[in-house]
Amino acid sequence: MATLIASSVDRFQSRIRAKRKPERFLSGPRRLTLGVIGITALLLLWELLTVSKVVDPYLASSPTRILLRSVVVVQDGTLGKAALSSAILFLSGMLISIGTGIVIGVFLGWFKSAMALFDPLVSLLYAAPRIAFIPLLIVWIGAGIQTQIVMVVLNAVFPIIVSTMAGVANYDRQLASVSRSFGASNFQLLRTIALPGAVPFLLSGLRQGMMAGLLGTVVAEYFIGITGIGGMIFNAGLVLDSTTAFVGALSFSLAAIALSGALNLINRHIERWKA
Amino acid sequence: MIQTSESAAAVDVPLLSVRVLSKSFGTKDARRTVLAGINLDLAQGEFVTIIGPSGCGKSTLLSCLAGLVDVDEGTITSGGEPVHGPGRDRVVVFQQASLLPWRTVRRNIAYGAELAGWDKNDIKSRVEDGIRLVGLSGHEEDYPSQISGGMQQRTNLARALVMDAPIILMDEPFGALDAITRRNLQDELTSLHRTLGRTVVFITHDIEEAVYLADRVVVMGVHPGRIIHEEHIAFPRPRHRDLTNTIDFRRTVARLDALLHPGEQTNRPSQAGIPAGSQK
Numbered sequence: 336m337a338t339l340i341a342s343s344v345d346r347f348q349s350r351i352r353a354k355r356k357p358e359r360f361l362s363g364p365r366r367l368t369l370g371v372i373g374i375t376a377l378l379l380l381w382e383l384l385t386v387s388k389v390v391d392p393y394l395a396s397s398p399t400r401i402l403l404r405s406v407v408v409v410q411d412g413t414l415g416k417a418a419l420s421s422a423i424l425f426l427s428g429m430l431i432s433i434g435t436g437i438v439i440g441v442f443l444g445w446f447k448s449a450m451a452l453f454d455p456l457v458s459l460l461y462a463a464p465r466i467a468f469i470p471l472l473i474v475w476i477g478a479g480i481q482t483q484i485v486m487v488v489l490n491a492v493f494p495i496i497v498s499t500m501a502g503v504a505n506y507d508r509q510l511a512s513v514s515r516s517f518g519a520s521n522f523q524l525l526r527t528i529a530l531p532g533a534v535p536f537l538l539s540g541l542r543q544g545m546m547a548g549l550l551g552t553v554v555a556e557y558f559i560g561i562t563g564i565g566g567m568i569f570n571a572g573l574v575l576d577s578t579t580a581f582v583g584a585l586s587f588s589l590a591a592i593a594l595s596g597a598l599n600l601i602n603r604h605i606e607r608w609k610a
Numbered sequence: 611m612i613q614t615s616e617s618a619a620a621v622d623v624p625l626l627s628v629r630v631l632s633k634s635f636g637t638k639d640a641r642r643t644v645l646a647g648i649n650l651d652l653a654q655g656e657f658v659t660i661i662g663p664s665g666c667g668k669s670t671l672l673s674c675l676a677g678l679v680d681v682d683e684g685t686i687t688s689g690g691e692p693v694h695g696p697g698r699d700r701v702v703v704f705q706q707a708s709l710l711p712w713r714t715v716r717r718n719i720a721y722g723a724e725l726a727g728w729d730k731n732d733i734k735s736r737v738e739d740g741i742r743l744v745g746l747s748g749h750e751e752d753y754p755s756q757i758s759g760g761m762q763q764r765t766n767l768a769r770a771l772v773m774d775a776p777i778i779l780m781d782e783p784f785g786a787l788d789a790i791t792r793r794n795l796q797d798e799l800t801s802l803h804r805t806l807g808r809t810v811v812f813i814t815h816d817i818e819e820a821v822y823l824a825d826r827v828v829v830m831g832v833h834p835g836r837i838i839h840e841e842h843i844a845f846p847r848p849r850h851r852d853l854t855n856t857i858d859f860r861r862t863v864a865r866l867d868a869l870l871h872p873g874e875q876t877n878r879p880s881q882a883g884i885p886a887g888s889q890k
Contacts, residue, residue, distance in 0.1 A: 510708055
């Protein structure tokens, strides 16, 4: 009886399967072509709408204006200067976040009572919109680059802490028994089992942290000191210069994509042992 | 002359000795006795297999011997010294190959030796020996995900062998392998045991495997986990596959099978020797 039911269920499911559209991934070149077509179509539409004055080119800008302005700001050095300033802010914030994030994450992940003690605090800070602390930060530290860096760190550090902590705390128990059976000390267990096992977690935390750090950079440049590319966008907005604002926003997008690609490469190298 | 005196000593003084060992798990209200009054002696170089139905505590016993689990009552001594925790005199080969996925075969085999803090050159030469011993040459730089289950288990075995511990504790090491790979590894293990002369405790639920490998088969029963029978296996070594087709071998397997399944009379000799798990 049971087998009869099972077999009819089987048949039913295979009918559903037959009807469903076959799930295939598009090949790399085809995906790339379609992606380029999508973006080109959008840019063309945008250009057409502004040339035909359907939308106000002064407010909406246009692809050609953005391209021409990009050339100008690259040539006169304003974009380079702004980008350098943003990069310094972002990178110093990220370095601090990665360093402290990993140390705190490993510490909290390894020592259960430390985790119990600090986990609520971390969750609270992680959940809070960090932008809300800006006035306090300015009162405490001023409105210089230190405060901007603190803002980047406040955004970037929590994903790194939380992922590292989860990775270290959830080390493979079976591998741990092997390690123990060879007489491993606690520190050896941490170094040879928990830390290598936490690397994939750490990398995903880094990815989230990097994107949050980029956001923190923009926020810091808008609200703490009007500097870098964020400042460029902010100032352009004040004078309704939408073209420059677009150039700035686009720079951030490209930076994000480049960072993500770099992390993918690192990821592939580190996790080459995965099947 | 020296050899004789050594083997005489080996018979007199057990290398590994378990006395009235008991172990239970659980809280005070719901206590479950897993092992009760276990007595077991292993002579130098002896190969002992332990069989028993699931839940008889054979894996727990092995964990106690490994020092991974504390005993409630009784004592375990190894080479005359009481066992407290893991030690360099014993190594464990787990059922899961349990290789570190981010280490190559070579670095996995070196793992225990690295933890022990041995000299780098010493580790290197031993690891090379280990690789050759278990037949992994050519796969040294592969990651565990790139090799078959059988090769993973060879790596696991090599990792234990390089430690040079006199006692090897094996917890169903071939349980998850396919039949052909399992037989190959059984054959290699018997010949390794002959050349290396280590003392082995080998847990399995496969009666045939137990008889084929062992000098002595220890049969455990359930509720509570205890030793119900010990059988000396006198088949001469080196042993070969043909042995498993002899009447004596089949009879031994059938006798042990009857002990493990007292309800079913073994008047069906063709059924004897099929591992307990596959009889439905």
